[in-house]
Amino acid sequence: MAYINENYNKLKAGYLFPEIARRVKAFTEANPDAAKRLIRCGIGDVTEALPEAVRSAMHKAVDEMGDRASFRGYGPEQGYDFLRNAVSENDFKARGIQIEADEIFISDGSKCDTGNILDIFGAGNKIAITDPVYPVYVDTNVMAGNTGDADENGAYAGLHYLKCTPANGFVPEIPSERVDLVYLCYPNNPTGAVATRAQLEAWVKYALANEAIILYDAAYEAFIRDPELPHSIFEIEGARDCAIEFRSFSKNGGFTGVRCGVVVIPKGLMGKKKDGTKQAIHPLWSRRHSTKFNGTAYIVQRGAEAIYSPEGKQQVTALIEHYMGNAALLVEACKKAGLSVYGGVNAPYVWVGCPSGLTSWQMFDKMLNEANVVITPGSGFGSAGEGYFRISAFNSRANVEEVCRRIAQL
């Protein structure tokens, strides 16, 4: 009989979002009338239509598949050049950042990438993770055997937690000891915080000094409105020697159900072998991508390319404006209600302190039962999230205005 990977048994029972779904289902079954006025601001999923430029490109690509002369079978595993070039030109070179097309890997989404990246790293790495954090970083390390068991607060032995609090603006202090891999995500999910250039410079300096690798999740960069804030870790000098960046079309182009992401690995980035000699990371990921992945759908890649067309850019800008307008309303409503509010200015998430004495899940239940609004309990993102909740700005304007009214009533 085959041995299973017992690391999976260390995982806590519920991934956050299934537990939310369970409570919402129980509520709607018990309160069918109230359920009709339920508004979901929990999971960070986009709600508005896919941009016309994207749909148009996808229709064209579907038609191409109908003619054997333009039919596309297996594509290059690393992605089609047209999309790798578009990412390189628009997301990097247009901002003065030297990232070449062959340093860009196209995937079916950032969740896969941030999980799969651990395949190319070995055992024995000291891994730092912010708290609160996107649960996938933690859970995939547990599955890979990089942790011990969880304690009563859900913290795993062997992970180095970087506390994010109002005191540090939810950007963690530089650790005093050495770590090998650091997960950073800015604009942040869940806190909506954004790292300044100076803060990222300090992290890059630390990584270079300690020969650490920063795993930088830039999935929400499109929501940055302050021109001083960096959109990519590669805006920071030295980052090419110490960082991998994850990017996504989910939140700018509305691709949560279309599935396309990007990993950027500079060619000079090095890891080390057990004997201490250095080895390049780029060929390892390239080999993984070639062996365990077979490319992202051609149709999807054509849709992603259209995001960079003039019409696509306009349409994405309009989407971002819409969601950030929602965020501004939510921030205002929570402030008026006397709550402590963070984020929501350069990020689509508003991070709110619970009213005195309430835990995150108590606040979740209160919002569900009394306001019929689904939020996300902060403690689901880690123990430092206790006492907070997250409201997502991904919704229609009418729904957000109604949520604001209900917050005021509550």
Place this chain on the structure above:
Amino acid sequence: MAYINENYNKLKAGYLFPEIARRVKAFTEANPDAAKRLIRCGIGDVTEALPEAVRSAMHKAVDEMGDRASFRGYGPEQGYDFLRNAVSENDFKARGIQIEADEIFISDGSKCDTGNILDIFGAGNKIAITDPVYPVYVDTNVMAGNTGDADENGAYAGLHYLKCTPANGFVPEIPSERVDLVYLCYPNNPTGAVATRAQLEAWVKYALANEAIILYDAAYEAFIRDPELPHSIFEIEGARDCAIEFRSFSKNGGFTGVRCGVVVIPKGLMGKKKDGTKQAIHPLWSRRHSTKFNGTAYIVQRGAEAIYSPEGKQQVTALIEHYMGNAALLVEACKKAGLSVYGGVNAPYVWVGCPSGLTSWQMFDKMLNEANVVITPGSGFGSAGEGYFRISAFNSRANVEEVCRRIAQL
């Protein structure tokens, strides 16, 4: 500095198909005129247009994404019910096999699935692999650390190789010792062999007696024409307790560039922990799918669903007829040329013995240089493939007829 996964360094330099691409590129650059008449029968990639029913469904799905009322964001990671139900009904229940929709996991393709499945298994499993074999099974085991180094023939220490030869009809004998995981693929890539019901019954009996799990790759089942041959391991009594099946839309629906696959894990299938107690496999894969994957594109899943519509079924049947007509011509041409020929009857691959004295790569070079036809050298699939080559039937009829003429001339 982060430790890398040094198992990657055990991998042989060239994955088979990149090496073929390299030689073809060198040839075309050196012989621009001959390059114009090059016909590619190497990589097993479909060539004909995507069925109309599929394109029509995808157009409709793209349009749905353009209206916020019908827009689809994050879908269920395990796949939409409409597709899981269609697979359960059409591929299983219609054949009298009890596989429920919630035992079916939708993915972005079988290459990912057959690689990723190792995530849920632990160290210490004895793993059996046929020789010759689809290289992904081997390479992903190397990457996962389930092997030692390769010997001079490319065989990895720690893997149990099951030789497939004309003597056993390319279906390996049941091992005399115990193994924990066995990869079987029928109709077979690369040999085109198909396992009979009696042969699969013997494998299931062995797996049940040894508490082994069969990883059954049924990607080519649509090419089976003999009504006596099983299309699924689950046609065999007892297989629900000892098998995982991988299925694909790549070769029936022509989805190599669209990306959609299926993993079937019966709920009762068990693995074991180090302490010897049993644990169900299904929840482990479900957790992996939820944590490291975010569902297959809605548009793609609607396309896959259309394969099961009446029009879709007719169009797929026509595609299969086309490719199998090609296979019949190739088999006939190779036989007329006096070569030993296998496969090509219930599979889209023709497996051919090289003319006396030639190695697989010598035959590859001869075909490339003298006939300007790209084939796949058998030794690329394992040492038992030495002395053979594979011809793919995935091509236009005109190209296949031309290949047949050139084989006759050669």
